[in-house]
Amino acid sequence: MERIEEKQSYSLHTISLLVQNLPGVLSRIAGLFSRRGYNIVSLTVGPTEREDYSRMTIVVRLSSMTVEQVVRQVQKLVPVVEVRELKPQDLVERELMLVKIKTPEKNHSELRALAETYEASIVDVSPDALIVEATGNAGKLDALEDRLKGYGIQEICRSGRIALERGFKTLAPPNLK
C-alpha cells in the first residue's frame, strides 16, 4: 500500500480560491503554505464581483499527491469559501509584465517591432530607456523576456498569474450561484 513518505515529482499547479474579504486573510493563507512547506511560485489577490469577497490565484510547485492535500488544508481556513485546483487544460491564465530597458534611441524602432510580435506595447519612452508592457500566459512572457535580454533589461515586474476556469463552472460567492 502507498505510504506517503517520499515526495513524488514536482510540477506547477494553479489553485484558485474565493475568500471572504476579512483582515489578515492573505497572511492566513500565505502562512499555511509556508508552515506546511508548500512552495509558492506566485500569488495574486484582487477584488471580485462582490466587495466582501476576494479571489486569489496561487501557483505552487508540488507533487500532484500533495496538491490535493493543499486544497483540503486551505479549505479548512475559515475565510476560505471555495478552493479548487484548475487543471492546465481547463483554465485561461494571464500574467502582466512590465520591462524597463535601457537602450539608445536608435534601437527603439526595432524594439517596437519586437513588441508588436508579442502583442506587447511600449508604454513609456525616454531618450535612453523605455518600458514594455505585455500580457499573456507565462510561456509567452518568458519568451519575450528572453528576446529582450539582449537590449539591456534594467527592471522586470511580473504580476503573477491570474486564472479562471473555462466554461460555465465558477467559484462564485454563495448567493450568486
Added chain:
Amino acid sequence: MAKEKMTGAQALLRCLEAEDVEYVFGVPGGAILPVYDALFEATHREGAKLKHVLVRHEQVGAHAAEGYALATGKVGVCFATSGPGATNLVTGIADAYMDSVPLVAITGNVPQTLIGTDAFQEADITGITTPITKHNWLVTDVEDLPRIVKEAFFLARSGRPGPVLVDIPKDVQNAVFEFEYPETVNIPGYMPAPKEPPRLAEAATLIRSATRPIVYLGGGVRTSGSYAEVLAFVELVGAPVVTTVHGKGVFPETHPRCLGMFGMHGSRYANYAVQDSDLIIALGARFDDRVTGKLAAFAPEAKVVHLDVDPAEISKLVTATVPLVGDLKALLPKLHAEVQKTFEARGRPDLAPWLARVDAWREKHPLRYVQEPDGPILPQKAIEVIYERTRGKAVVTTGVGEHQMFAAQWYKSDYPRQFITSGGAGTMGYCLPSAIGAQLGRPGELVIGIDGDGSFQMTLQDLATAVELELPIKIFVLNNLFLGMVRQWQELFYENRFSATPLKDCPDLVKLAEAYGCLGLRARKLEELEPVVEQALAHQGGPVIVDIRVRRQEKVFPMVPAGAPLNDMIGGE
C-alpha cells in the same frame, strides 16, 4: 431576545452565559480590566452560574480549560490580558490545536489607538496564534462582538474541534451598544458537504474480504461520543482493536478484543497485530508518527478504510483505500448496516486463525515488569497499585514523559473521557492544570494525576489554585530525579551521556505540599506504597501530593525507536 444597552465587557459575559459556560480560567491584567470588572457583578449576583477560576499562570488557565473540556465534552474557556498574559496562553492553545480540544481563549488588548505602536503589554496575539487556532478574531467594533463570540463557540465545538481566540481591545470592552445575541451563525464555505456520497459498499467489501483486519480508534471517537456505535461495529466485524493514547477508554480496554495502545510505547502484541494486518479500519485517527513508526514500512500489506470528520486527514500520511469523510456518529451506523448486509449476503469472514495469532502474540509478549520485593519501587508497580485501589474508575490526567507512557500502559481505561493527557503537543506540566479542570467539570468523581517530577515542576505554582478551590485531586508524582524520557533516549541512543537530565532532589515535595496548605505524602520503599496510596485516596478536602520515589533508570518498554518500523521494537520481549 430584546436588545439591551451595555458595554462590550458586559456583553461578552452575556455571550458566555448564553453558551452555558460554567467556568472561566484566567488571570486579570490592565488590558482586560473592564471584563474583570463586569465579571465581578456577573459572578456575584444572585443565581449566577458563571464562575471565574483565578489561576497563577495563564498557561495553566488554558490547560485547565482543556482538562475541563476533555472531561466533560463541553467547550473550555480561558481569559488573559494583553502582551505576556496572551503569550502565556500560547502553549495551551497549541496543545489544544494538536489534540483537537474545543477551547475559546479571550484576550484583552491595548486600545485600538495604541495598536501597532509597541504600546506597553502589546502583542499581536492574533498574528501569533494564527497557525495554532482554527480561527481567531481581533474585534474592532463592539457591534461585531456578539456575532464573533457566537462564531467562536460554534467553530471551537463543531466538526473537528479546536481552539479559537478572540482578542478584544480595551476600548471595545468599554464601548456601549445595544446587545443582542445572534441565534445562528453563517460561515460560508465552512465544512462543505463531501462532493461524492460515501463509498460504503466498497468499504464493506474490503471488510468482508479481509482475513486480518484491525480497528484503530483515535481521539475522534471521543469527540463524536460514538462509543456505543464503535462497540457494536467492533462486535459485528469481530476484529481486534488498537487505540491511540486519546483513544484510551473510548472502547473498554479490558474488553477481550482490545489490544490497548499501539505505537512507540504500545505493546508488542498491538504493534505486531497492526503491522501484520491486511486491513486497517481507522476511526477518528490521524496516523501520527508516534503510532506508525517508519511510515514507508507501516503495515505493508494493509489496505485502509479511513473514517474521519476532517477531509485534510485523509491520505495525509497513509493513503486511504476507501476514504469516508464525515461525523463518526452519523456515518459509522451506515457503514455498520452496509457491512451487516454484506455479511448476510456473503457470509462472515473466518477470522479465527487471525484472532488466534493475535492471542498468541499477546500470550508470548505481554506488557511486563519485575518488581523485586527489596528493590526500589517500579513506576509500573506504582500505577498498578493506583489502578487497583481506584478500581480502574478514576479520571486520570498526566504530565508528559515516562510516567505518561507507564500510565497509558498500566492504567487500563474502560470509560470514555477517563484518560486526559497531552498527546500531539506533548506539553510537560499538563497534569496538575488538567486535573483542576477535570475535577471542576466532574465534581463528584475521583480525579487523580499521574505526573513526573520534571513535568510537575513546570506548573506546580497552581497548587495554590487547587487548594483555594479545595479540589480533592490526588497528584501522584513518580519521582526519579530525572527528566526521565530524555534520559531514556540518552541511555539508548546517546551512550548514557546524561546531558541536562538529572534533577536535584529539590524541592521537597512533602514540604512543598505543606507550604501550599495541602497534604504531602511520600513512599520510598515498596511496603510504603500501598498504605500511602490508600491514605491519599482516603484524604478528604483539598489536594494531596504523593511523592513516590521510583527506580531512577527504569525505562518504558517496548519502544519503537524514532524512524524504525513499528514491529522493530526494543525491550519488552
